[in-house]
Amino acid sequence: MQKYEKWTSERAIEIIAQHQDQKGATLPILHALQEVFGCVPLEAEPLIADALNITRAEVHGCVTFYHDYRREPPGRRVLKICLAESCQAAGVRALEKRAKEKLGVEMGGTTADARVTLEPVYCLGLCHSSPAAMLDKDVYAGLDEERLDELLKEAQA
Secondary structure, rough: OOOOOOOOHHHHHHHHHOOOOOOOHHHHHHHHHHHOOOOOOOOOOOOOHHHHHHHHHHHHHHHHOOOOOOOOOOOEEEEEEEHHHHHHHOOOHHHHHHHHHOOOOHHHOOOOOOOEEEEEEEEOOOOOOOOEEEOEEEHHHHHHHHHHHHHHHHHHO
């Protein structure tokens, strides 16, 4: 469980400056901002664009193209369910539906008590033992309803 800093443009400018000289700096900057703030706020986009001398549209395109970037900080725990083809073939859609019902949120949503954010992920590299999920940084393979329920209980604790 990660604790995030409150957004300030001054802090964002510091983070951007630490990474702006890297080759292909846009993604490292976005990762660093999300690591510190829990998300990439819309207000960060012009700061990044100015520092890298690129358009706001280019920055916005990166933020919206990659599924891992968020606009709001997540809940205390993040449960990612793999929705890639192998997991779909192994029945993950039923598990996705179960998770959404039990948490009372859609994919990308956070529970009302801010305990759990449910997100899709499109491959965890565990295709040989699908379906798979990730709770925070721990991965779980060969999921069934019982194991999913255990993960949901752990996430909500």
